[in-house]
Amino acid sequence: MTRSLTLSAAAAFVLLALGALVLPDWAMFLFAMALAKGLVCLGIVGMMRGGLVSFGQGLYYCLGAYTATLVANTFGVSDIFLLTVLSTGVCLAVGLAFGPLLASYRGIFFAMLSLALSMVLYGSLSKMSFIGGTDGLNIAAPTFLGWAPEGRALQTALYLYVAVMVVIAGTLMRIYFDSEQGLIALAARDNELRVEYLGASVRNVNTYSYVFGAVLGGIGGTIAVLALGHVDPEFAFWTTSGEFVFVAILAGYLSVPSVFVAAIILEMVRSFSNLYFPNTWQLALGIFLLIVIVVLPDGLGSLVRRRKGDAT
């Protein structure tokens, strides 16, 4: 790990942690949710670097959330660390099963197949009345290694937890992006065939990116359900996944922090347009998305990179 990366990670954590002191309750919840979703989107950005866009990341978001909820409700586990590990494990296993299959698909077919998988989960969960069907399930507030905070303390603890996760995941993904495999992904985005001729396996790289996306989706889903206290099959619906892609496009594939900035921007735009134009917030969101696509085709990350004069 280079020194500048360590420094940026530390700076990011300090900045996020400061938020715990200054943010009012509602904003802390909003930021925690945004960061949790940002983790899912980071997974999509990882795939985007290889030229793939998953339109079904709700699969892992939902799977993580349901695993955490079922484990919590069945075995009485409430420790957030244990829940995260368990649901991430499940997502990892599913990701490892589907990753190699999906890795040979490209473009629209990859997007649609991943979407199909998430819709299969959505359909199954909606029909399973013994785990709540379309109503979903509730989950109790988490504990932190035996400590069971309430009220503002709980909010703060959750927020700090997701902040730590974001910094760790962001740092690890940055290391992956800059590694040999990560750079192969970037090259495959430009021209897959050339990369193959040079002897690298684009399939393998795509599998790695997909599995990382699955893990990140699981973590994001677990934290989101603990913050919300409720999960339902909508977590896997295609419009949820569409929002994740929205954030990924807004962020672009160039920078890791921009993913979380984008996630926060989306949550804010959504909350405020919900507040000020309750009947037309989708309209506002759609126009916002179009503006982003036209003005910033490479996403927010391109703003930072452009200033540095660096083309990667």
Next chain:
Amino acid sequence: MDLVATILVDGLIYAGWLFIVSVGLTLVFGVLNILNIAHGSLYAIGAYASATLVGIYFANGGDAIPWGSYAALILAAVLVALVVGPILERGLLRFFYGRDEVLNVLVTYAVFLILEDVMKLIWGVNPYFVYEPYTLLGDVEIGPLFYVGYDFAVIAAAIIVGLGVWLTLNRTRMGKVVLAVIHDSEMSQTMGVNVPRIYLGAFMAGTFLAALGGALTAPMISVTPGLGVNVIIVAFAVVIIGGLGSVPGAAIGALMVGISRAASVHLLPEAELFIIYFVMAVVLMFRPEGLFAKTQARKI
């Protein structure tokens, strides 16, 4: 025996409907190379427009000739194609031709979000009911089973639409020009084809078909907000199964999805909601680009 017949008839009815809503999607993709998520919204707009027009028709003495409501349904689809089609194509989509496919999906996703709210602004959130056209054709008895005649009219409409699109593409001069544009738009342009006009025409045709799907469906359901959300994903599945851009593919895809969904409704109701995606996943497993996809040379 009865069960098989029931599944077949139900499957055919559903397949007919599926074909109408998905053939426009595949046509637009074939010509413009844009997978149009807003297709679902166009479907919903078609449903609303037809509900409104049929309502107006009956409010103005249409009861004397109730058959005229069918003309109102089709007129609604034509109006949507004439109004919404050019606005979207000329006003927005033409700026994104040749861009990344997935980015274009996002563009139409934005359009979808916008249109969802625009529909609420125009038609409000209360449901519309236009049941008259649905009951006009009476019931059909097949063995021990009764079906609503209108359902068979949908199958007939699907066959007419399918033949119409196929004949237009393969047997008319204009259709051959469209095929040339699908094959290589740059080359067609150098040969003197007005490509932007073909794009506009294809998009309007796609819009008409989406709206027609909605218009034909409106009498069967209550027209409410959020109508297009599920349709688009189902239509995607059909189109992907058949191979993007292929009209016969859309027909086969619609049949496969229609019959497997009917089978699941009768045999395994738990699977009803996801059988469509399951079929799609299985097809893509063996034919990664769909059943009728044209093979493309890889570019180095």
